[in-house]
Amino acid sequence: MGSKINKSYYGYFFIAPFFIGFAVFGLAPILYTLYLSFMKWDGFNAPVYVGFANYTRLLHDSFFYQSIWNTLLIWVLSNTPQLILALLLALILNEKFIRGKHFFRAVYFFPQIITPVTLGVIFSLMFDWQTGSINKILMYLGIVHDPVNWFNSPWWSRLIASAVICWQYFGFNMIVFIAGLQSISNEVYEAASIDGATKKQTALHITLPLLRPVFLFVFITSVIGGLQLFDAPLMLGDGPGNTSRTMVMYLYETAFKNFDYSYGAAVAYGIFIVVMFFTAITARASKLKD
Secondary structure, three states: OHHHHHHOOHHHHHHHHHHHHHHHHHHHHHHHHHHHOOEEOOOOOOOEEOOOHHHHHHHOOHHHHHHHHHHHHHHHHHHHHHHHHHHHHHHHHOOOOOOOHHHHHHHHHHHHHOOHHHHHHHHHHHOOOOOOHHHHHHHHOOOOOOOOOHHHOHHHHHHHHHHHHHHHHHHHHHHHHHHHHHOOOHHHHHHHHHOOOOHHHHHHHHHHHHOHHHHHHHHHHHHHHHOOOOHHHHHHOOOHHHOOOOHHHHHHHHHHHOOOHHHHHHHHHHHHHHHHHHHHHHHHHHHHHO
């Protein structure tokens, strides 16, 4: 009886490494960041307790609100075409008559494995107003006569950042949509064809409604990831008047450029609240539709 009781504890030894790693590298920094958000600390002197002063400052920080607007705008500009493109490609590559569809799935997924920093550097070089290939091609075709300073325009800088994000993640969403399409039973489509349903009717009244859980998953993950944009926009720059500065970029500049670590910690928790707010809205909206 005693040996059976001892064996029941063996599982804890297998899961212990994960929880130890999470406690040391995940939970401890989260709690320490919360501690710093109530302090005044520049990284050199001893922390001084200031209470809710950092959060009061955050509530009146116009730069933080601007970064929220920039993040939402870039997310909308990147996520809308990304989901449309991913769904269309998934519908096409899920057809049986398409040849080489496994090759195209791998090709479209390839940008996902490239780091955002690399993509940001590539696009910043492509759209450089002096030596960028985009300006050279446009001038060669006669579309423009002088080089365009893309990153000096608020909207163009946002659109370029959105294009980078869209190009990187549409392949991942395409794979998720394909997995959702393949989970739909063929019997449903056979019944629809017997009833005389067209391809358009099948897509609108069968495929899309049955993909709703997949849409919800993709949308929630895109909200969580899209509101934490950092790498690619950082490589592309803030844009004129900080019009391309995202929330996490503002956190990075506050904490690691201005050495205001305590206020940076408050900004981090502000970002957390914003992400949770929009995630909750998305989840709530999906329940209301149900």
